[in-house]
Amino acid sequence: MGFAAAPLAILIGVLLTGAVVLVLYWVRPEPQPITVPSNLIWRRVLDERRRREDFWRWLISLLVALLASLAVVLALSEPAPAGAGAGGRVVLVLDTSPTMAAAAGGGTTRWDRAADHARGILESAGPGTEFLILDTAGQRGGRSFDDRRAGLEAVAALGPVFDAEHALPDLADLLDSEAATEVVLIGDGVRIPEVPDGVRAISVFEPVDNAGITAFDVRPLPTDPGRFEAFVEVVRHTASPDASVLVLQIDGAAGASVRRTLRVEPGVPRGETVPLAGFVSGPVRAVIAGAGADGLAADDVAHAYVPSRNRLRVLLTGEESPYWEAALRLDPRVSLTRAPEGADPFADFDPGAFDLVVIEGDPPPEAPPRPVLIAGSGSADWLPPRLGGTTEAAVTLPMRSGREPHPALSGVDFGDALAREVDAFDPAAEADPGRGGWRILAGDARLGLLAAREQPLRVLAFAFPLARSNLALQPDFPVFLSRALSWLTDVEVRRSGLGAVRVTIAEGGVFDAEGREVPSRRIGSDLSFQADLPSLYYVAGGGREVVVAASLLDRAASDLNRSAWAGEPSAAAPPGSPPVATLWPILALFALVLLVVEWVAFHRHVTV
Amino acid sequence: MSEDGTLFDAEFMERIEYLKLMATRMLPSRHRGEHRARKRGTGIELADYRPYVDGDDTRDVDWKAFLRLDKLVLRVFDEEADLPVYLFVDQSASMRFGDPPKFDYARKMAGALSYIALMNHDLISIAWYGPRIGEWMPPKRGRNQIYRAFRFLDAGETGGGTSLNQCFRAFFGSRRKRGLAVVLSDLMDPEDLLAAFDHCRYQKHDLVVVQILTPDEQDPRLPDEALLTDVEDGSERRVRVTPRLLARYREALEAHRREVKDYCSRYGFGFALASTGVPFEEAVLDIFKQDRFIR
Numbered sequence: 001m002g003f004a005a006a007p008l009a010i011l012i013g014v015l016l017t018g019a020v021v022l023v024l025y026w027v028r029p030e031p032q033p034i035t036v037p038s039n040l041i042w043r044r045v046l047d048e049r050r051r052r053e054d055f056w057r058w059l060i061s062l063l064v065a066l067l068a069s070l071a072v073v074l075a076l077s078e079p080a081p082a083g084a085g086a087g088g089r090v091v092l093v094l095d096t097s098p099t100m101a102a103a104a105g106g107g108t109t110r111w112d113r114a115a116d117h118a119r120g121i122l123e124s125a126g127p128g129t130e131f132l133i134l135d136t137a138g139q140r141g142g143r144s145f146d147d148r149r150a151g152l153e154a155v156a157a158l159g160p161v162f163d164a165e166h167a168l169p170d171l172a173d174l175l176d177s178e179a180a181t182e183v184v185l186i187g188d189g190v191r192i193p194e195v196p197d198g199v200r201a202i203s204v205f206e207p208v209d210n211a212g213i214t215a216f217d218v219r220p221l222p223t224d225p226g227r228f229e230a231f232v233e234v235v236r237h238t239a240s241p242d243a244s245v246l247v248l249q250i251d252g253a254a255g256a257s258v259r260r261t262l263r264v265e266p267g268v269p270r271g272e273t274v275p276l277a278g279f280v281s282g283p284v285r286a287v288i289a290g291a292g293a294d295g296l297a298a299d300d301v302a303h304a305y306v307p308s309r310n311r312l313r314v315l316l317t318g319e320e321s322p323y324w325e326a327a328l329r330l331d332p333r334v335s336l337t338r339a340p341e342g343a344d345p346f347a348d349f350d351p352g353a354f355d356l357v358v359i360e361g362d363p364p365p366e367a368p369p370r371p372v373l374i375a376g377s378g379s380a381d382w383l384p385p386r387l388g389g390t391t392e393a394a395v396t397l398p399m400r401s402g403r404e405p406h407p408a409l410s411g412v413d414f415g416d417a418l419a420r421e422v423d424a425f426d427p428a429a430e431a432d433p434g435r436g437g438w439r440i441l442a443g444d445a446r447l448g449l450l451a452a453r454e455q456p457l458r459v460l461a462f463a464f465p466l467a468r469s470n471l472a473l474q475p476d477f478p479v480f481l482s483r484a485l486s487w488l489t490d491v492e493v494r495r496s497g498l499g500a501v502r503v504t505i506a507e508g509g510v511f512d513a514e515g516r517e518v519p520s521r522r523i524g525s526d527l528s529f530q531a532d533l534p535s536l537y538y539v540a541g542g543g544r545e546v547v548v549a550a551s552l553l554d555r556a557a558s559d560l561n562r563s564a565w566a567g568e569p570s571a572a573a574p575p576g577s578p579p580v581a582t583l584w585p586i587l588a589l590f591a592l593v594l595l596v597v598e599w600v601a602f603h604r605h606v607t608v
Numbered sequence: 609m610s611e612d613g614t615l616f617d618a619e620f621m622e623r624i625e626y627l628k629l630m631a632t633r634m635l636p637s638r639h640r641g642e643h644r645a646r647k648r649g650t651g652i653e654l655a656d657y658r659p660y661v662d663g664d665d666t667r668d669v670d671w672k673a674f675l676r677l678d679k680l681v682l683r684v685f686d687e688e689a690d691l692p693v694y695l696f697v698d699q700s701a702s703m704r705f706g707d708p709p710k711f712d713y714a715r716k717m718a719g720a721l722s723y724i725a726l727m728n729h730d731l732i733s734i735a736w737y738g739p740r741i742g743e744w745m746p747p748k749r750g751r752n753q754i755y756r757a758f759r760f761l762d763a764g765e766t767g768g769g770t771s772l773n774q775c776f777r778a779f780f781g782s783r784r785k786r787g788l789a790v791v792l793s794d795l796m797d798p799e800d801l802l803a804a805f806d807h808c809r810y811q812k813h814d815l816v817v818v819q820i821l822t823p824d825e826q827d828p829r830l831p832d833e834a835l836l837t838d839v840e841d842g843s844e845r846r847v848r849v850t851p852r853l854l855a856r857y858r859e860a861l862e863a864h865r866r867e868v869k870d871y872c873s874r875y876g877f878g879f880a881l882a883s884t885g886v887p888f889e890e891a892v893l894d895i896f897k898q899d900r901f902i903r
Binding site for chain 2: 030031032033034035036037038039040041042043044045046
């Protein structure tokens with residue numbers, strides 16, 4: 001039998017147990033004084049008892065105390081049976097990719113089985129074995145080996161991670177230096193197909209059919225920005241070559257619902273556009289069902305948000321601009337108020353009575369307290385820094401490729417728009433978070449022509465007066481304006497994957513769709529929370545509310561069977577009841593029972 | 609004790625009258641008022657015959673038997689004598705325990721025995737004893753002495769330790785007429801009781817030992833942890849009371865009782881155990897059953 005505990009721990013165990021025994025012997029009730037006619041008989045009894053039974057009582061008590069002490073010390077020493085293996089250094093790499101959340105039969109998931117295997121290795125290892133627990137999401141990046149208990153705690157703290165890039169951690173140093181006696185990778189071979197030399201792979205892969213939503217978006221109709229449609233992409237992965245029938249249901253606020261039956265070919269994504277004619281502004285959820293066995297529940301549901309269609313109260317101020325006025329009046333949602341030129345609009349009008357302020361020309365020194373759409377060349381602290389001077393430039397979109405288009409510019413092409421008197425924004429402002437979190441939407445690497453920011457209020461700023469360009473004459477300008485108005489005034493909706501979400505918002509809280517508060521913590525100027533389930537999360541604070549639509553929407557995650565280890569048998573379940581894990585609690589319990597029995601026997605005079 | 613403070617009230621008298629009646633029924637063949645001593649002597653009642661030896665009184669030779677048998681046969685008579693009854697009542701502090709107190713119980717027994725004895729024309733002497741012989745009532749005879757005996761018993765008080773050995777050495781150290789010594793005590797005597805009884809035996813006195821105990825002494829009820837203080841010598845013993853310990857106590861008490869009883873049996877003495885939990889007259893009758901007090 002070997003011991004995992006250090007000699008110091010054993011010594012502490014001996015001292016502690018001895019102290020406990022002594023205390024228990026010392027704690028005795030005070031005797032009750034009784035006057036008796038004579039102690040003659042008692043003397044005879046007690047003298048006889050002392051001679052014979054006290055000795056045996058003392059001896060038995062000592063033996064029991066010693067036995068209890070030994071049991072406690074053994075329990076603290078974490079004994080392992082002989083032949084449990086010598087000490088060593090074992091590296092366990094756990095695949096925490098999203099596909100590990102897939103069902104693996106018996107009500108478990110691939111992750112459950114992987115964790116069981118890991119625990120089995122930890123608990124069956126020999127005494128003194130050290131462990132390093134790593135994962136593919138980089139949650140555990142340390143390189144220090146620890147004992148079994150720490151390893152078990154590390155495994156318990158891990159789980160599938162949806163919002164990280166998964167890769168096999170760098171094991172070269174461990175393998176080359178032979179710092180580790182064994183390196184074990186436990187996973188399903190989907191995200192981490194490669195197994196380096198010297199690494200023992202344990203597969204928990206089991207093929208399973210799965211249907212999932214891989215895209216879900218609510219967008220305005222190009223022909224009518226006030227109406228919306230939902231785009232849903234579903235996919236069905238199954239071993240059967242036949243097409244599957246899926247039922248897609250989209251539910252919205254106020255009981256609105258749409259149901260479609262889709263025929264989906266195996267492994268081929270199927271896109272479906274669904275008009276949301278009867279849907280009011282608010283949350284909307286897409287659910288697929290009816291596909292038989294389903295390996296991953298997280299991709300069966302997706303969430304989005306239908307923007308508002310209310311009337312927008314717009315205050316137009318600054319220089320006379322027929323373009324702005326004409327374009328704004330074309331939007332049926334807009335209720336326009338024109339501030340006289342030269343007047344101080346923020347003195348004569350209550351900005352709080354408007355949903356949006358549109359400014360043509362020089363900006364006011366202070367930012368209006370409402371979202372702003374501004375076109376002008378003047379500088380202000382609340383606008384992005386400018387390069388200085390004026391120039392002429394073509395308004396090109398998009399500024400950079402490979403980036404998700406801004407909601408205000410989605411589907412917009414400014415064609416041959418040209419602007420004069422451009423006092424361009426400095427594109428470097430985009431890279432400097434200290435400058436207000438601006439994003440340059442139009443221009444090039446030298447000239448920023450259109451900038452947008454989210455915080456603290458949304459602002460869309462052109463680097464030139466609208467009157468000094470032909471932008472308003474472009475065919476897509478009404479579309480842009482409609483999108484811009486929606487983005488500036490609508491509820492702020494963010495789409496997010498599952499996992500950690502960070503929202504730039506002042507002090508506030510996070511609530512789920514049921515109104516329950518979600519634990520969150522502040523990281524710098526952001527509020528961070530964990531979106532573990534597909535749902536809508538409401539982040540509110542500082543007079544602002546952000547709706548986070550968290551959905552998986554990951555084609556790779558939905559394809560559960562694309563495993564490089566598909567041909568290999570899944571590892572058998574680890575053996576149950578490993579001896580080491582159960583031996584020390586039994587010993588500790590045995591010691592406790594002995595102490596209690598001894599204490600009770602002593603104080604209840606069973607053996608005295 | 610009665611309302612007027614005396615142990616020997618009308619109720620007590622009724623109970624000893626009952627005792628007297630019971631004693632008469634138990635011993636129908638005996639002659640009332642007459643006791644035969646063990647000593648063979650000069651009485652008129654023939655007790656036995658034995659061969660004549662030199663020195664015998666020739667007046668007791670049965671001449672008719674000589675004529676028939678041609679042998680000298682001597683007639684042996686019981687010597688008629690008054691039976692002195694010495695009542696020794698323990699007045700040590702331990703006797704005040706119990707409900708009723710052992711001391712009251714002993715005094716009532718002594719009163720009852722005195723009454724019976726005086727009614728039988730015996731001599732009665734009562735002595736208190738503790739560490740030494742206390743006040744004592746010299747031998748009295750006659751029925752009219754009963755109230756004197758009652759007054760003596762009524763005036764007794766408890767206190768101090770016990771030493772029957774010292775008391776008997778002192779009491780029987782002086783020449784006493786042979787008689788019946790009755791000891792009424794709890795026998796919780798730290799000194800050698802048997803040595804005390806030996807004094808009695810060497811003086812050829814008859815002896816009846818009555819051990820008086822309370823039910824609590826016979827079957828103690830104690831808390832788990834007790835500090836026992838001896839009321840006589842103040843000694844303390846700490847005990848952890850367990851059923852096993854109590855059983856051992858009962859065994860030790862029984863061994864103590866058996867030691868005295870075996871001694872008494874060996875030398876033809878009487879022994880009785882009286883519990884204050886039973887009426888005292890039952891204990892008195894138990895003494896009568898031993899065929900020693902009334903002959």
